[in-house]
Amino acid sequence: MMKDLGVKPYLYPMPTYMIGTYNEDDSVDVMMMAWGGICAEDMVALNLEEDHKTVANLKARNAFTFSVPGMDTIKESDYLGTASGNKFPDKFARTGLHAQKSTRVDAPIITEYPLTLECEVVEMQQQPYGLRVLGRIVNVLADEKVLDELGRVDAGKLNAFAFDQMRNGYYAMGEKVGLAWNIGADYLKN
Secondary structure, eight states: OOOOOOSOOOOSOBOOEEEEEEOTTSOEEEEEEOSEEEEETTEEEEEEOTTSHHHHHHHHHOEEEEEEOOGGGHHHHHHHHHSOTTTOTTHHHHHTOOEEEOSSSSSEEETTSSEEEEEEEEEEEEETTEEEEEEEEEEEEEOGGGBOTTSOBOHHHHOOEEEETTTTEEEEOOOOOSOTTTTTGGGGOO
16 A cells, blocks of 8 residues: 655655865865756756855856765765865865866866766756756766776676665665666567
């Protein structure tokens, strides 16, 4: 039997993406984001609250990196999603993670994150529900350890984790359970 839960933002899995920007003093700021993702072939969408330090940085620099954290950085990534850059200007330094400057956009690349999209801000849309930032992907960087023999990203090697906002948990991802656009092909037969 189905139970009515009312209006809740319940959906699973929610992604755990990391947005990297530079502060006004060129120090690194990173925040975890779950509300957003790919919205076109070469575009990402971020849904953010206006008061985030990251938003001020996006407006000033018009660039960001969009990374997938792995299980090996879950503690640091959780902290970066919990601590506000407005209250902890040294929050990135506290994690012990490392950053290098992107050669394509004015944003940092966190070297411990295995997959990073380098993005430039295309548009910022004020919406009744918050700020929507559209970014164009100008390049993708992947650590060789997450690539398959053909040089493609292997999702199983990312060791990514998803967010469960219904119970405030993180869940490991990675096991391949079927071939997309194929596992259900029997239903196409007459």
